[in-house]
Amino acid sequence: MNKTLLKVGIVVVSLFLVFSLFSCGQKEKKVLKVGTNAEYPPFEFKENDQFKGIDMELAQLIADKLNMELKIHDMDFDSLIPALNANKVDVAMAAITITEDRKEQVAFSIPYYSVDQAIIAPEGTDIEINEEGDLTEYTIGAQNGTTGQIYIDKNYVSENKMKKNQLKKYPTNIEAITDMLNGNIDLVILDTSAAKGYKEMKPISTVYTIKTGEKYGVAMPKNSPLKEKIDTALKEILKSDQWTNILNKYIK
Amino acid sequence: MLDSIVFVFENMPLLLKGALVAVEITVLSILLGMVVGLLVAILRLYGPKPIQKFMKLYEWVLRGLPILVILFIIYFGLPSVGLNIPAFISAVLGLGLRSSAYQAQIYRGAIQSIGVEQVEAGLSIGMNRTKTMLYVIVPQAIRLSLPGFTNEFTIVLKDSPLAYALGIAELLKQGRNIIVTSFKPFTIYLTCAIIYFLLFHFFYYLFRKIAEKYEVPGYIMSKKS
Numbered sequence: 001m002n003k004t005l006l007k008v009g010i011v012v013v014s015l016f017l018v019f020s021l022f023s024c025g026q027k028e029k030k031v032l033k034v035g036t037n038a039e040y041p042p043f044e045f046k047e048n049d050q051f052k053g054i055d056m057e058l059a060q061l062i063a064d065k066l067n068m069e070l071k072i073h074d075m076d077f078d079s080l081i082p083a084l085n086a087n088k089v090d091v092a093m094a095a096i097t098i099t100e101d102r103k104e105q106v107a108f109s110i111p112y113y114s115v116d117q118a119i120i121a122p123e124g125t126d127i128e129i130n131e132e133g134d135l136t137e138y139t140i141g142a143q144n145g146t147t148g149q150i151y152i153d154k155n156y157v158s159e160n161k162m163k164k165n166q167l168k169k170y171p172t173n174i175e176a177i178t179d180m181l182n183g184n185i186d187l188v189i190l191d192t193s194a195a196k197g198y199k200e201m202k203p204i205s206t207v208y209t210i211k212t213g214e215k216y217g218v219a220m221p222k223n224s225p226l227k228e229k230i231d232t233a234l235k236e237i238l239k240s241d242q243w244t245n246i247l248n249k250y251i252k
Numbered sequence: 253m254l255d256s257i258v259f260v261f262e263n264m265p266l267l268l269k270g271a272l273v274a275v276e277i278t279v280l281s282i283l284l285g286m287v288v289g290l291l292v293a294i295l296r297l298y299g300p301k302p303i304q305k306f307m308k309l310y311e312w313v314l315r316g317l318p319i320l321v322i323l324f325i326i327y328f329g330l331p332s333v334g335l336n337i338p339a340f341i342s343a344v345l346g347l348g349l350r351s352s353a354y355q356a357q358i359y360r361g362a363i364q365s366i367g368v369e370q371v372e373a374g375l376s377i378g379m380n381r382t383k384t385m386l387y388v389i390v391p392q393a394i395r396l397s398l399p400g401f402t403n404e405f406t407i408v409l410k411d412s413p414l415a416y417a418l419g420i421a422e423l424l425k426q427g428r429n430i431i432v433t434s435f436k437p438f439t440i441y442l443t444c445a446i447i448y449f450l451l452f453h454f455f456y457y458l459f460r461k462i463a464e465k466y467e468v469p470g471y472i473m474s475k476k477s
Contacts, residue, residue: 039432046429049266073339074429075419079328086331088339174428178437201435 032068032226034059035089037077039172042197042250043095046074055093057246058112058237062218065233066226076171078145081105084221091226095191097147097214107222109230111215112238117148118195119208120188122181129208136161138186141176144169147214148189177202196251256439263430263440270426271447277343277422278409284348285408286401289355296360298385307356314353319411322346327418343415351408358400362393395466402459406452413448423447 036055038044044053051072063070073089080092084106097115098108119135121127129135136156142149149169156162168185170176176188177198187207190198191214195206218230237243296307314322327342337345366389374384413424421429427444431437 038429041432045432047433049269073419074421074425076417079417079419082328086328087336088327088331172428172432174431174435174437178435201433 030068031071032059032063032066032091033071033073033089034063035073035075035080035083035092036094037080037172038072038074039174040077040095040194043193044093054113054246054250055095058243059093061237061242062230062233065236066229077143080219084219087221090220090224091230092219095193095216096219097191098217099147099150099214101150102219105222106219107224107227108217108219109227110234111217112234113193113216115191115193115212115214115216117151117189117210117212117214118192118206119210120177120180120190120195120198120204121186121207123203123205125205125207127186127207132208132210133161135187135208136166139166139168141168141170141180141185141188143173143176143190144171146190147212148191151210151212152189173198177204180204193251256436259434259436260439260443263434263443266426266430267423267443267447270421270423271451273420273422274409274412274415274448275451277340277347277412277415277420278405280344281347281351281408281412282405284344285351285355285404288349288352290359292352292356293359293363296356297363311353311356314350317350319346319350320414320417322350323414323418339415339418339420343412343418343420347408347411347415351404354404354407355401358397358404359393361400362397363389365396366392392468395463395468398459398463398466402456402463405459406456409452409455410448 036044036051036059038046038051038053038056040053042053043055044051046052051074056072059072060070073083075083077094080089080094080096081102083089084092092106095113095115096102096108098111102108119129119140127138135152140152142152149167152162152167157164157167168176168179170179173188173190173194176185176190179185180188181202181204188204189210192206192209195204198204199206218234220226220230292307292310295303296311297304299307323343323346326337326346327339330337370388370392371381371384374388375381379387412422415422416425416428419425423444427440431440434440
């Protein structure tokens with residue numbers, strides 16, 4: 001009696017487990033899968049388990065224009081381009097700067113936002129950066145894979161103007177800024193837009209701005225069928241009041 | 253101090269939601285590891301020679317790879333050969349298959365620790381080999397393998413945060429999401445640590461109780477250890 005019950009129990013449990021695995025893989029029609037790295041306020045972050053930020057609201061607007069259902073996949077920033085190429089997501093929106101190197105691997109939409117690189121230090125610091133070359137005297141932190149990190153790597157570390165250990169790479173800006181405030185590094189390089197967001201949370205100040213004039217774009221796999229539709233949608237959105245409202249909401 | 257406590261409680265629902273995902277990943281991975289692991293253990297002991305060799309290789313390779321590499325191969329690597337597996341299933345597959353290699357060793361050790369005399373005894377009273385396995389060896393082996401299994405379960409539980417690398421919103425990832433907007437790494441990471449430890453403690457205690465209940469009398473003395 002007991003054994004029969006046990007056997008039935010085992011069968012029921014294993015069936016349930018098998019089906020629960022299958023249900024994970026079900027796909028619905030017309031879903032726009034957007035990859036992001038929700039650790040980058042004010043562009044993308046999570047609040048009360050909801051995706052928020054400029055990119056996230058823009059993604060919703062694009063999905064509406066394309067008449068698709070928005071589904072957001074949160075992952076590491078480093079993983080976004082591999083995820084596009086592995087077709088895990090349709091597009092990636094994570095304050096991604098359009099660069100030549102990235103263009104070799106993915107396609108970009110028209111630009112939707114423009115930033116420079118900010119060099120930040122703890123508030124009340126005596127560090128003074130009068131020209132870019134002064135950076136070589138300090139240790140700098142950056143989020144791995146960002147244009148800030150690549151900029152320092154390319155222009156200073158590879159040119160032997162800085163030692164390798166003067167550039168410390170972190171999974172996100174949070175770790176970089178925390179480490180700076182703990183006194184382990186002198187400066188952090190990040191997008192001006194992100195620096196503004198963090199200033200409201202932590203005692204930091206911008207000591208120098210490198211005018212890079214970078215542009216953010218929506219990344220997608222090469223030959224993506226969505227490219228034209230997204231460009232058209234973006235052109236309409238960028239002209240609209242909705243876009244101005246979103247920017248005003250997140251960046252003061 | 254009081255601020256921090258209030259802050260932690262405000263965010264507790266999110267963290268607990270993440271903890272639930274961590275437990276889901278762990279339990280499913282362990283079950284997958286158990287099924288595959290038992291199969292590997294039995295095939296490695298009683299299968300034909302080439303299969304025995306292959307199973308040995310399977311254990312050897314999976315034990316020799318870092319879990320993060322396994323997860324990245326499954327999630328980011330396999331799509332280039334046409335196998336696109338969703339993140340959650342990738343995490344369960346990676347953790348489960350890795351665990352199967354370790355579980356296979358636990359079960360094999362348990363089966364081997366039961367003396368040949370018992371097989372001979374089984375055969376001598378007219379049971380065939382399959383029946384001897386099923387009614388004499390396996391029931392004891394399962395009970396003997398419980399302490400090792402408990403250990404393996406807690407190891408998989410503690411490896412489950414690696415699913416974060418595939419973007420799964422388990423406990424650690426939820427914690428990081430909260431840190432992004434609040435900038436309180438110490439409070440949140442400490443809370444995550446406490447939750448992981450309580451989960452570890454709960455499951456360890458649970459399996460230990462089960463192990464004590466089903467220990468083979470006179471064979472091991474888990475109560476005193």
